[in-house]
Amino acid sequence: GESVGLHLPTLSVQEGDNSIINCAYSNSASDYFIWYKQESGKGPQFIIDIRSNMDKRQGQRVTVLLNKTVKHLSLQIAATQPGDSAVYFCADYNTDKLIFGTGTRLQVFP
């Protein structure tokens, strides 16, 4: 079956450092991926997306990298801030549905 999984359940970084959150997917036919951020007590919030015909996409302080060969994508957050503390989910869009992986909790220390 299809699965979208993250390598690490918790990532701790110091404020100002860069963060890298990883995600593996199993369905080679997946053609669209989304990263969501979920803060405590809130619903997931869209961060950035990428299509399978791209290998990199940049937003404001965030970059998503896609490696289709090994079915892996990552979310890079530059100059991590306390407000970045949250759970991050990758989601794979396939057959009109989003399949969410287990989230990674990002903790930012001063």
Place this chain on the structure above:
Amino acid sequence: EADIYQTPRYLVIGTGKKITLECSQTMGHDKMYWYQQDPGMELHLIHYSYGVNSTEKGDLSSESTVSRIRTEHFPLTLESARPSHTSQYLCASSMTGVNIQYFGAGTRLSVL
């Protein structure tokens, strides 16, 4: 900021009670979704709708039911709540042709 609203935000209720979780969006999106999420875990799709009078079951089996009588409204009902229904329920919506789903803040349900 997404214009999708869920009420109530928190609900504590006894076993056997009937409950309805409300979800409304003002973005004119035709697709709407319900997800179930345990704390710190992934989201599981339990229901979705492509538009008015369309409802489909998601990947995770659920005893809840949904209705879509109006575009903006997608309520979820549990006829007889049980402790196993304790979870967070998230509603989302999207526009046809756009894959991004926008989420409400969720309803945290506790069944005693």
